[in-house]
Amino acid sequence: MATLRQEYNQSKIHPQKFALWIAIGAIIMMFAAFTSAYIVRRAAGNWLEFKLPDIFMVNTAVILLSSITIQLSYSGFKSGKEKRYKGMLIATFILGLLFLVLQYKGWEALTELGATFTVNPSSSFIYVISGLHAAHILGGIAALIVALTHAYVLPYKPTLRRKQRFELVVQYWHFVDILWVYLMVFFMIQS
Amino acid sequence: MEHVNTVAETLEDKLTHDLGYDDHFHEHHEGDKFQSNFLTKYIFSTDHKMIARQFLITGIFWAFIGAMMSIVFRLQLGFPEADLAWLRPILGKWIVVNEAGIGKLDAEFYYSLVTMHGTILVFFVLTAGLSGTFANLLIPLQIGARDMASPLLNAFSYWFFFLAGVVMFISLFLSTGPFSGGWTAYPPLSALPQASDGSGAGMTMWIVSMSLFVVSSLLGGINYITTILNLRTKGMNMWRMPLPMWALLVTAILGVLSFPVLLSGVLLLMFDRSLGTSFYLSEIVVGGQILDRIGGSPILFQHLFWFLGHPEVYIIILPAMGIVSEVLSVHSRKPIFGYTAMIFSILAIGFLAFIVWAHHMFMSGVNPFISNFFVIFTLIIAVPSAVKVFNWIGTIYGSNFRFNSASLFSVGFVSMFISGGLTGIFLGNSAIDIPLHDTYFVVAHFHIVMGIAAFFGMFAGVYHWFPKMFSRYMNETLGKIHFWGTIIGAYAIFWPMHYTGMAGVPRRYYDGGASFDAFRHFQDLNQFITVAAILVFFLQVLFMVNFFYSIFSGKKLTTKNPWGANTLEWTTPIVTGHGNWPGNIPTVQRWAYDYAKDGEEFIPQYVPLKEGEHDMGAGH
Numbered sequence: 001m002a003t004l005r006q007e008y009n010q011s012k013i014h015p016q017k018f019a020l021w022i023a024i025g026a027i028i029m030m031f032a033a034f035t036s037a038y039i040v041r042r043a044a045g046n047w048l049e050f051k052l053p054d055i056f057m058v059n060t061a062v063i064l065l066s067s068i069t070i071q072l073s074y075s076g077f078k079s080g081k082e083k084r085y086k087g088m089l090i091a092t093f094i095l096g097l098l099f100l101v102l103q104y105k106g107w108e109a110l111t112e113l114g115a116t117f118t119v120n121p122s123s124s125f126i127y128v129i130s131g132l133h134a135a136h137i138l139g140g141i142a143a144l145i146v147a148l149t150h151a152y153v154l155p156y157k158p159t160l161r162r163k164q165r166f167e168l169v170v171q172y173w174h175f176v177d178i179l180w181v182y183l184m185v186f187f188m189i190q191s
Numbered sequence: 192m193e194h195v196n197t198v199a200e201t202l203e204d205k206l207t208h209d210l211g212y213d214d215h216f217h218e219h220h221e222g223d224k225f226q227s228n229f230l231t232k233y234i235f236s237t238d239h240k241m242i243a244r245q246f247l248i249t250g251i252f253w254a255f256i257g258a259m260m261s262i263v264f265r266l267q268l269g270f271p272e273a274d275l276a277w278l279r280p281i282l283g284k285w286i287v288v289n290e291a292g293i294g295k296l297d298a299e300f301y302y303s304l305v306t307m308h309g310t311i312l313v314f315f316v317l318t319a320g321l322s323g324t325f326a327n328l329l330i331p332l333q334i335g336a337r338d339m340a341s342p343l344l345n346a347f348s349y350w351f352f353f354l355a356g357v358v359m360f361i362s363l364f365l366s367t368g369p370f371s372g373g374w375t376a377y378p379p380l381s382a383l384p385q386a387s388d389g390s391g392a393g394m395t396m397w398i399v400s401m402s403l404f405v406v407s408s409l410l411g412g413i414n415y416i417t418t419i420l421n422l423r424t425k426g427m428n429m430w431r432m433p434l435p436m437w438a439l440l441v442t443a444i445l446g447v448l449s450f451p452v453l454l455s456g457v458l459l460l461m462f463d464r465s466l467g468t469s470f471y472l473s474e475i476v477v478g479g480q481i482l483d484r485i486g487g488s489p490i491l492f493q494h495l496f497w498f499l500g501h502p503e504v505y506i507i508i509l510p511a512m513g514i515v516s517e518v519l520s521v522h523s524r525k526p527i528f529g530y531t532a533m534i535f536s537i538l539a540i541g542f543l544a545f546i547v548w549a550h551h552m553f554m555s556g557v558n559p560f561i562s563n564f565f566v567i568f569t570l571i572i573a574v575p576s577a578v579k580v581f582n583w584i585g586t587i588y589g590s591n592f593r594f595n596s597a598s599l600f601s602v603g604f605v606s607m608f609i610s611g612g613l614t615g616i617f618l619g620n621s622a623i624d625i626p627l628h629d630t631y632f633v634v635a636h637f638h639i640v641m642g643i644a645a646f647f648g649m650f651a652g653v654y655h656w657f658p659k660m661f662s663r664y665m666n667e668t669l670g671k672i673h674f675w676g677t678i679i680g681a682y683a684i685f686w687p688m689h690y691t692g693m694a695g696v697p698r699r700y701y702d703g704g705a706s707f708d709a710f711r712h713f714q715d716l717n718q719f720i721t722v723a724a725i726l727v728f729f730l731q732v733l734f735m736v737n738f739f740y741s742i743f744s745g746k747k748l749t750t751k752n753p754w755g756a757n758t759l760e761w762t763t764p765i766v767t768g769h770g771n772w773p774g775n776i777p778t779v780q781r782w783a784y785d786y787a788k789d790g791e792e793f794i795p796q797y798v799p800l801k802e803g804e805h806d807m808g809a810g811h
Contacts, residue, residue, distance in 0.1 A: 015340040015341075015418075016340075018340075018417050018420065018421055019413050019414070022412075022417065022447055023409070023413055025447060026413070026447045026450070026451045029448050029451040030452065030454060031455075033451065033495055033498070037456075037470070037494075037495060040488070040491055040494060041491055044486075044491075046485060046486035047486070117467075117468065118466065118468050118469070121469060121470055124462065124468040124469075124470065125470075128462060132458070
């Protein structure tokens with residue numbers, strides 16, 4: 001992303017990071033719309049109740065763990081521990097992929113329960129919301145691939161520019177993690 | 192009128208040079224390297240000024256298409272017996288010729304025209320064409336930045352809009368016609384492909400186009416907010432910003448918070464259409480066939496749609512308000528009246544925009560208790576709106592007003608905003624909305640308050656900043672003909688609709704309600720409206736001729752600051768290159784509205800405060 005930066009910047013935050021925060025705000029609004037649609041639709045009745053398969057809990061643990069690993073990688077990057085930086089980044093990447101695989105398994109488990117995509121809006125919502133979240137994870141994985149390329153192709157140099165770029169990835173990855181935790185808590189309260 | 196003599200210009204150069212600061216832009220920046228050939232300069236440009244021009248010209252193209260559609264359906268409403276066979280070369284099979292050789296507009300296509308007119312005007316013209324143009328042009332120039340925070344995303348914003356337009360344009364040529372269920376796309380008409388001709392491929396393309404449009408708006412909005420909050424020049428604090436900046440900032444925030452909700456709603460619609468879910472569909476029978484969709488709620492879509500849809504009307508009107516505030520102050524040669532109140536009323540409107548959406552749904556069976564809540568907040572919007580109107584009038588009052596195209600259109604905006612705003616108070620009351628809903632009263636209300644008013648704001652902006660965009664002037668005589676004809680014509684179109692609406696004539700009827708005995712005597716009025724609409728259409732063609740002629744052959748600009756304005760965009764060279772200022776970026780010493788102060792006609796923002804002089808910006 002080509003960015004014009006001005007030497008004189010009144011705020012302390014980098015414009016790209018600020019822009020990412022606004023984008024996160026937009027994504028939050030999208031999921032807020034889905035979850036409030038869920039509440040409104042549920043209140044209208046004709047709602048099939050079922051228990052979310054346990055695999056979704058395992059998934060939550062995986063994504064939480066990935067947040068820890070990316071944070072470790074980031075602190076490793078800053079403090080010059082190159083090995084930890086690279087290793088933990090790879091771990092995050094693998095955990096991210098694992099999350100997607102488990103998500104797919106979760107949908108399979110839902111289908112086995114009889115809660116298929118079209119049987120009732122209650123299950124349709126789960127597929128749509130978690131599917132859209134998975135799409136955002138996919139975006140995060142794309143960002144992780146960029147970060148991995150930086151880590152393995154470029155020589156290790158913790159410059160300000162590289163730090164800022166890496167921070168964007170970390171910020172986004174934490175966000176999709178927290179978003180998932182919110183969605184899980186929401187589903188648990190609702191069911 | 193040339194308001195700046197050479198002495199002042201020399202002084203200006205001295206001031207901007209001595210008081211600017213060097214951001215090392217020209218030392219290590221790529222500069223014009225990427226803008227060297229025709230393709231990179233005019234087509235795939237990342238320069239905010241070029242992107243603004245792209246948005247404007249694309250917007251004008253769509254305005255032309257949308258206006259032509261309205262002429263066709265106005266012909267149907269005003270002259271239902273007329274022979275439209277002469278339209279066959281353009282509309283083809285949508286003009287059905289009977290045995291007697293009389294051509295009639297296809298009824299189904301009438302609905303497509305109305306739907307497309309709404310979609311195109313609301314989203315492509317008054318959202319992208321208005322805020323896309325002026326956010327791009329003005330934000331970096333007025334806050335003193337080299338370009339947007341991310342010029343690349345900015346270019347993407349335009350190209351997503353362009354793609355959305357391409358998809359929508361192609362849908363016009365489908366054999367089943369474009370979507371015909373109204374611009375609000377309510378299910379079940381939008382959710383069941385078999386519901387009507389336009390609900391099939393037309394609706395699918397409508398969804399794809401709108402999704403692309405949402406992406407465009409988000410990329411633009413994120414950029415605008417980041418740029419205004421992060422890239423202001425030295426001294427340009429929030430309370431010194433020109434009012435268009437405040438308006439565009441709040442507009443962008445509204446867009447970023449509400450467009451994703453539309454995307455969610457449309458996504459669920461897509462699943463209902465294509466994958467068999469039933470978010471919006473309940474027990475439903477189509478063509479004698481019982482569908483297996485159960486348990487959905489069409490009202491849910493209305494909530495999601497209007498959660499965007501209502502802020503959307505402020506996304507349309509706020510930029511126009513910002514433009515008008517600036518233009519009125521400059522051409523009144525007076526400071527804007529109540530600068531601080533203007534800012535807080537913009538913020539108040541922005542906040543209230545999010546908690547009034549259900550006033551579009553009084554008749555959809557929502558709980559009357561909930562309606563009360565929405566009635567109250569809707570009526571409260573009249574307060575900040577009235578503050579703004581009062582301040583605009585206060586700005587003009589007792590001024591040495593310059594009558595030119597830009598300032599006339601600003602005054603026209605205020606007139607339209609008052610007229611349309613007053614009927615808003617009628618419709619905001621759920622009790623009065625019940626008899627008036629879905630009548631021509633509603634059509635008159637929203638066309639005046641957000642259609643015509645926003646167009647007037649846009650025209651004011653185009654006439655005022657045309658010299659900045661194209662280094663030439665538009666023709667003033669044609670501009671004034673354009674103004675007087677349009678304001679008289681627009682009232683002639685929409686004023687009578689209030690009466691037909693109060694009499695109960697329903698909107699969206701192919702025959703304009705003529706099938707009811709009670710409404711047949713409005714036929715003359717309908718003819719009058721149609722004739723006025725055709726005249727106004729030709730005046731807009733006149734504007735387009737003026738616009739495109741002036742780009743190439745208008746009177747050349749000979750001074751940087753033709754209007755004698757204070758804001759920073761008028762300190763850039765007449766032909767403004769990449770990076771906006773050839774040398775240092777000017778710093779800001781005062782607010783933007785020091786007109787007629789201390790014996791000076793105007794004091795630009797870069798002029799330092801004199802000893803003992805106080806800055807007049809908010810909070811001082």
